[in-house]
Amino acid sequence: MSYEPKRADLSVPVRVNLYSDTQTRPSPAMKQAMMEAETGDEQGGSDPTVWELCDRTAALLGKQAAMFMPSGTMCNQVAVATHCRPGDEILAHQDAHIQSSEAGGPGAISGVMIRGLPGNRGIFTAETLNAAIRPLSRYSPPQTLVEVEQTANKGGGSCWKLSELREVARVAHAHGMKVHMDGARMLNAAVALGVAASDMVADCDTVWLDFTKGLGAPLGAVLAGPRDFIGEAWRWKQRLGGSMRQAGMNAAACIYALNHNIDRLAEDHRNAATLARAMSQIPGIEVETPETNLVFFDNKATGLTTSEFAARLRPLGVSISVSDTYRGRACTHLDVNAAQIDGAIAAMRQVLP
Numbered sequence: 056m057s058y059e060p061k062r063a064d065l066s067v068p069v070r071v072n073l074y075s076d077t078q079t080r081p082s083p084a085m086k087q088a089m090m091e092a093e094t095g096d097e098q099g100g101s102d103p104t105v106w107e108l109c110d111r112t113a114a115l116l117g118k119q120a121a122m123f124m125p126s127g128t129m130c131n132q133v134a135v136a137t138h139c140r141p142g143d144e145i146l147a148h149q150d151a152h153i154q155s156s157e158a159g160g161p162g163a164i165s166g167v168m169i170r171g172l173p174g175n176r177g178i179f180t181a182e183t184l185n186a187a188i189r190p191l192s193r194y195s196p197p198q199t200l201v202e203v204e205q206t207a208n209k210g211g212g213s214c215w216k217l218s219e220l221r222e223v224a225r226v227a228h229a230h231g232m233k234v235h236m237d238g239a240r241m242l243n244a245a246v247a248l249g250v251a252a253s254d255m256v257a258d259c260d261t262v263w264l265d266f267t268k269g270l271g272a273p274l275g276a277v278l279a280g281p282r283d284f285i286g287e288a289w290r291w292k293q294r295l296g297g298s299m300r301q302a303g304m305n306a307a308a309c310i311y312a313l314n315h316n317i318d319r320l321a322e323d324h325r326n327a328a329t330l331a332r333a334m335s336q337i338p339g340i341e342v343e344t345p346e347t348n349l350v351f352f353d354n355k356a357t358g359l360t361t362s363e364f365a366a367r368l369r370p371l372g373v374s375i376s377v378s379d380t381y382r383g384r385a386c387t388h389l390d391v392n393a394a395q396i397d398g399a400i401a402a403m404r405q406v407l408p
């Protein structure tokens with residue numbers, strides 16, 4: 056088995072890239088900001104642009120300190136390693152990215168277990184959490200961390216409401232657990248709900264933002280939390296090889312994204328709503344009503360698997376992602392405009408039997 060990605064066939068250009076918001080390209084203005092960035096040695100503390108990004112993100116999130124990382128996955132792994140000790144148990148939704156899509160990192164790196172909780176659309180309730188908490192006992196793994204994903208990716212890009220986050224955090228903290236937010240698309244939720252980012256994460260001890268999703272930067276994520284936590288997390292960043300050098304060029308792209316690409320997420324949400332409405336009118340497709348920029352659908356009644364559906368769309372220049380045999384995802388982002396959405400709909404109608 057080789058785990059190396061297949062080289063993409065680029066001979067047919069992708070005209071409408073609904074595969075993921077990770078596919079956004081840095082815009083000319085973002086590249087200009089990167090070119091002009093002041094840089095230094097990030098791991099030596101002398102890159103002023105990285106410090107600026109960390110300070111800006113910490114302020115945005117209302118946290119004491121922040122650190123720049125190469126990826127969101129590394130933010131999750133460093134956070135878990137810093138919060139937990141081997142033998143600990145993390146409580147997270149059973150479909151959480153940290154559980155299904157990070158190559159077993161929590162077990163491999165930190166020696167922790169994850170207990171998957173059920174819940175609609177990727178969101179579990181305070182009652183469900185409460186029921187999963189065991190009395191302290193010599194037999195039980197220490198339950199030290201609750202992880203929430205905002206927005207819940209496999210849940211359909213769904214948003215935890217502020218009240219739901221508060222309740223879950225109250226239960227966690229009452230039992231001496233910390234709360235960590237996988238905020239890969241947290242700003243999508245903040246924009247969709249009209250809640251300030253700092254209010255959204257006020258009850259989470261630690262949180263990170265991905266700059267390579269809807270924010271449109273080529274690389275990077277920022278993990279934020281209490282100063283002593285970030286101080287300790289630096290050892291894990293170093294240990295995992297996440298300390299960088301002239302990272303200011305990438306930090307400049309992230310600062311550009313903070314300045315220009317947050318409010319416009321609302322446009323992605325409008326495009327997703329349009330896409331969902333139009334897809335729901337295609338015979339055989341059932342659409343989950345989107346809350347943000349992810350449109351999940353079931354195409355079983357078309358008679359095609361989602362892989363077959365995706366394979367028929369690709370020669371027409373439309374790319375979608377396959378989640379399951381009959382479940383797919385179309386994702387809007389800053390490189391997809393309303394006209395391209397119309398083009399994708401036309402292509403879907405064309406390829407279906």
Ligand SMILES: *Cc1c(COP(=O)(O)O)cnc(C)c1O
Nearest residue numbers: 126127128152204208237239265
């Ligand atoms: C993309 C994603 C991650 C991982 O982020 P990378 O920057 O790709 O490593 C983690 N959690 C969720 C919910 C994601 O969507």
